[in-house]
Amino acid sequence: xxxxxxxxxxxxxxxxxxxxxxxxxxxxxxxxxxxxxxxxxxxxxxxxxxxxxxxxxxxxxxxxxxxxxxxxxxxxxxxxxxx
Numbered sequence: 573x574x575x576x577x578x579x580x581x582x583x584x585x586x587x588x589x590x591x592x593x594x595x596x597x598x599x600x601x602x603x604x605x606x607x608x609x610x611x612x613x614x615x616x617x618x619x620x621x622x623x624x625x626x627x628x629x630x631x632x633x634x635x636x637x638x639x640x641x642x643x644x645x646x647x648x649x650x651x652x653x654x655x
Contacts (some may be wrong), residue, residue, distance in 0.1 A: 580605055583613050591615060593653045595646055597622055597631070616652060620645050 573579070573591060580586075580594050583606065594610055596619035610617045620642035622631055632643050 577605060580610075583609055583615070586610075586615060587613060593617070593649055595620065595649050597642070597646075599624055616649065618645060618649050 593616040596605065599622045607617050622629065622642060630640055632640055634640055
């Protein structure tokens with residue numbers, strides 16, 4: 573699922589549709605989500621700490637084509653969820 577901060581904060585709905593993890597890719601507002609409630613509900617939470625919300629920002633790969641730290645965080649969460 574892809575959603576916004578309102579979707580990520582709707583824990584009953586996340587549980588209803590079977591969500592087991594939330595990856596926050598927002599450039600701000602990380603502290604505004606109910607992180608403890610997500611964890612208490614069994615939903616893994618992590619964030620990429622993206623510095624900018626801009627099309628030119630290298631969220632997946634840096635300018636040299638190397639895997640970004642953001643993508644590494646996303647891959648690690650995916651690995652945790654799949655295992």
